Amino acid sequence: MKKLLILSLLIVVSCNQKKETDFTTLFEKSEGTETPTYKEVTSYYKDLSDSYSEISMLEFGKTDSGNPLHLIVFNTDGKTNKNEIKTSKKNRILINNGIHPGESDGIDASMLLLRNIVQSDSLKKVYKNSLICVIPVYNIGGALNRNSHTRANQNGPKEYGFRGNARNFDLNRDFIKQDTKNAQSFSEIFHAVNPDVFIDNHVSNGADYQYAITHLFTQHNKFGGDLGTYLENEIRPYLENSLNKKGIAITPYVNVWGTTPDKGWSQFMDSPRYSTGYTTLFNTFGMMVETHMLKPYKIRVEQTYELLFSMLDFTEENSTKIKDLRAKAVEKIVENKTYPIQFAVNRDNPTKFNFKGYEGSYIDSKVTNGKRLFYDKTKPFEKEVNYFNNFITTKEVTIPKAYLIPQGWCKVIDRLQNNNIEFTRLKNDTIITVEVQHIKSFKTVSNPFEGHYLHYNTEIESSLEEIQFLEGDYLIPTNQNGIRYLLETLEAEAVDSFFNWNFFDTILQRKEGFSPYVFEDKAEDFLSKNPLIKAEFEAKIKTDTTFAKSSVMQLNWIYMQTPHYEPAHMRLPVFKIQK
Ligand SMILES: [Zn+2]
Incomplete structure (x- = not known):
C-alpha cells in the first residue's frame, strides 16, 4: 500500500513536471525578434512530443549535415508511427520549413501552430480529421551555419542560418536531381505522408510593396485539369478571403525583378526542381509562402501562422473534394493520351486585380555613379495591375505505355525507387521494337548551376528501332501514381528531365573513332x-x-x-x- 502510494505520488509529480514544461518560444520571449537554433528547435519538439500524446517526433533518413531529418506529426488518435501515417484516412498536410534557413518565418510559425493546437481542446476537435505533418528544419546544415549577415535585405530575426546546405546546395533546386541526402530523405517523408496539401515557407526578395505576405501556388495550368482549376478557382480565393477576414492583405507572389510591380508581372513557373513543382508531380496541392523581407519579423511570423491555419481550415472543410480530385488525377492524365512538357506565359489573358504598392522611381545613386530604384513609402497606391497567371502549352508528348531503361543507369533507377515508381525486370534477353529518342540539339549553361552544367532547349528526334535488351532491364509502365514524375524526368525535352540534369551526359561523347x-x-x-x-x-x-x-x-x-x-x-x- 505504502509502495503504491509512493508510486502514484511519483506519477503525479512526473505528470506535473511534464505539464509545467515551459513551451513559450524564443520568438515570443524576444517579442518577435529572434528565432531559435536548430538544437533549440529539436529539443522543443522533443519536449512537446514527450508531453503530448498527439505529437510524434519521427526520423526519416539523414541530411548532408549528418543529422537525421525529423518529421513532427499531430494526430488526435495519439502516437503515430510511419506505417500509421501511410495508412491513415485523415486529411494530410505537410508543412516544410527552413529549406532556406535564413527565411525562418515558418520555423517559428509552425512551433506556435502545433503548440497552440495541442494545448487547446477546441482546436484539437477542429483538426481531429487532420494529420498535420511538419518538417521543423529541412536544411539542417544551413541552419547550423548561423550568422547575422547573409540576408542583407531582411528585417530580422537577429540571427539565422544560411541558404546553402552542408554542401552548399540550394535545396529548393534539388527535388528532381536529388544530389543531397536531404532531398532523398524528403522524398521518403513525402511518399509516406502523401500530402493532400503541401506548404513550403519562405521569405521573398525583390520589389517593395505594402503586403507582408504573398502566396506562390504551383502554376495552375501546369498542375492541369480539374486539379488546376480547383486550385485557381477555389483554393486561391478561399485563402485570400480567409486572410482578409483576419485583417491580413495578401497578394500573389510579386515576381518582379529590376522594375516596379505597377507594370504587372507573370506568375512564377515552378518547374519540378522546386518544392511545389515536385509535389505537383504527385497531384498534391502545393504552395510556397513568401513573406516580405522588409516587414518586421514579428509580423511576418504572425501572418505565416494565420495562413497555415487558413489552409488547414480549407483542407478540413473540403477534404472529400480534395481527396476525390486527387484519386481521379492519374486516370484523367492517362485518358488525355498526351502530356504537356513545356509552357509559355499567355500575354493576351492576364488576371486583373487591385495591387497595394508604393510609388517607385529611379533617382541618382549616392553610392555609384548610376541610378537607383527608390520606393517612396509616403506614396502608397492601390492600382489595377495585370497578373499574367495563365500559361499555354508549347510542347506536349504522347504518353507511352511504358519506358524501358537498361539496368546500368543505376542513378536514374535509384531516383525512381526513391519516388515509389513501380516497375518489373525483364526475365530474358529480348529484342523489342521501341521508340528511340536521339538528341538532335541542346544548349548548356556556361557557368556551373547547382553542381551541374544544366542543359536546356533540348530537342530530340524519334525513330522506331529494334533494340536488344538484357535480362534484368527495367520495364516501367506509365499507368501508375508516379506517371507525371516519369514523364517530367524521362522525356528529354522537359525542363527538368534527367537528360537536362546531366544524368546521361556520357552518351554525348563518342567512345570510338577512326583514323x-x-x-x-x-x-x-x-x-x-x-x-x-x-x-x-x-x-x-x-x-x-x-x-x-x-x-x-x-x-x-x-x-x-x-x-x-x-x-x-x-x-x-x-x-x-x-x-
Ligand atoms: Zn526561399
Whole structure:
C-alpha cells in the first residue's frame, strides 16, 4: 500500500513536471525578434512530443549535415508511427520549413501552430480529421551555419542560418536531381505522408510593396485539369478571403525583378526542381509562402501562422473534394493520351486585380555613379495591375505505355525507387521494337548551376528501332501514381528531365573513332555498295559550302552512315513502348 502510494505520488509529480514544461518560444520571449537554433528547435519538439500524446517526433533518413531529418506529426488518435501515417484516412498536410534557413518565418510559425493546437481542446476537435505533418528544419546544415549577415535585405530575426546546405546546395533546386541526402530523405517523408496539401515557407526578395505576405501556388495550368482549376478557382480565393477576414492583405507572389510591380508581372513557373513543382508531380496541392523581407519579423511570423491555419481550415472543410480530385488525377492524365512538357506565359489573358504598392522611381545613386530604384513609402497606391497567371502549352508528348531503361543507369533507377515508381525486370534477353529518342540539339549553361552544367532547349528526334535488351532491364509502365514524375524526368525535352540534369551526359561523347588514312579505303568501298548514300553525299557537297571545304567533315559524315558508328552516341537510354 505504502509502495503504491509512493508510486502514484511519483506519477503525479512526473505528470506535473511534464505539464509545467515551459513551451513559450524564443520568438515570443524576444517579442518577435529572434528565432531559435536548430538544437533549440529539436529539443522543443522533443519536449512537446514527450508531453503530448498527439505529437510524434519521427526520423526519416539523414541530411548532408549528418543529422537525421525529423518529421513532427499531430494526430488526435495519439502516437503515430510511419506505417500509421501511410495508412491513415485523415486529411494530410505537410508543412516544410527552413529549406532556406535564413527565411525562418515558418520555423517559428509552425512551433506556435502545433503548440497552440495541442494545448487547446477546441482546436484539437477542429483538426481531429487532420494529420498535420511538419518538417521543423529541412536544411539542417544551413541552419547550423548561423550568422547575422547573409540576408542583407531582411528585417530580422537577429540571427539565422544560411541558404546553402552542408554542401552548399540550394535545396529548393534539388527535388528532381536529388544530389543531397536531404532531398532523398524528403522524398521518403513525402511518399509516406502523401500530402493532400503541401506548404513550403519562405521569405521573398525583390520589389517593395505594402503586403507582408504573398502566396506562390504551383502554376495552375501546369498542375492541369480539374486539379488546376480547383486550385485557381477555389483554393486561391478561399485563402485570400480567409486572410482578409483576419485583417491580413495578401497578394500573389510579386515576381518582379529590376522594375516596379505597377507594370504587372507573370506568375512564377515552378518547374519540378522546386518544392511545389515536385509535389505537383504527385497531384498534391502545393504552395510556397513568401513573406516580405522588409516587414518586421514579428509580423511576418504572425501572418505565416494565420495562413497555415487558413489552409488547414480549407483542407478540413473540403477534404472529400480534395481527396476525390486527387484519386481521379492519374486516370484523367492517362485518358488525355498526351502530356504537356513545356509552357509559355499567355500575354493576351492576364488576371486583373487591385495591387497595394508604393510609388517607385529611379533617382541618382549616392553610392555609384548610376541610378537607383527608390520606393517612396509616403506614396502608397492601390492600382489595377495585370497578373499574367495563365500559361499555354508549347510542347506536349504522347504518353507511352511504358519506358524501358537498361539496368546500368543505376542513378536514374535509384531516383525512381526513391519516388515509389513501380516497375518489373525483364526475365530474358529480348529484342523489342521501341521508340528511340536521339538528341538532335541542346544548349548548356556556361557557368556551373547547382553542381551541374544544366542543359536546356533540348530537342530530340524519334525513330522506331529494334533494340536488344538484357535480362534484368527495367520495364516501367506509365499507368501508375508516379506517371507525371516519369514523364517530367524521362522525356528529354522537359525542363527538368534527367537528360537536362546531366544524368546521361556520357552518351554525348563518342567512345570510338577512326583514323582517316585507314578509313579512306572503307569509305570508298561503302559508297560504291550504297549508291543512295553516295548520291546524298554528293548532293550535300553541292549544297553545303562548309561541308564541301572540309575533307574531315566529309569522311566523318560517311563514317556516321556506316555500321562502324556506335549506336549509343546521342541516343537516350530511355526507350518507349507506345502500344
Ligand atoms: Zn526561399
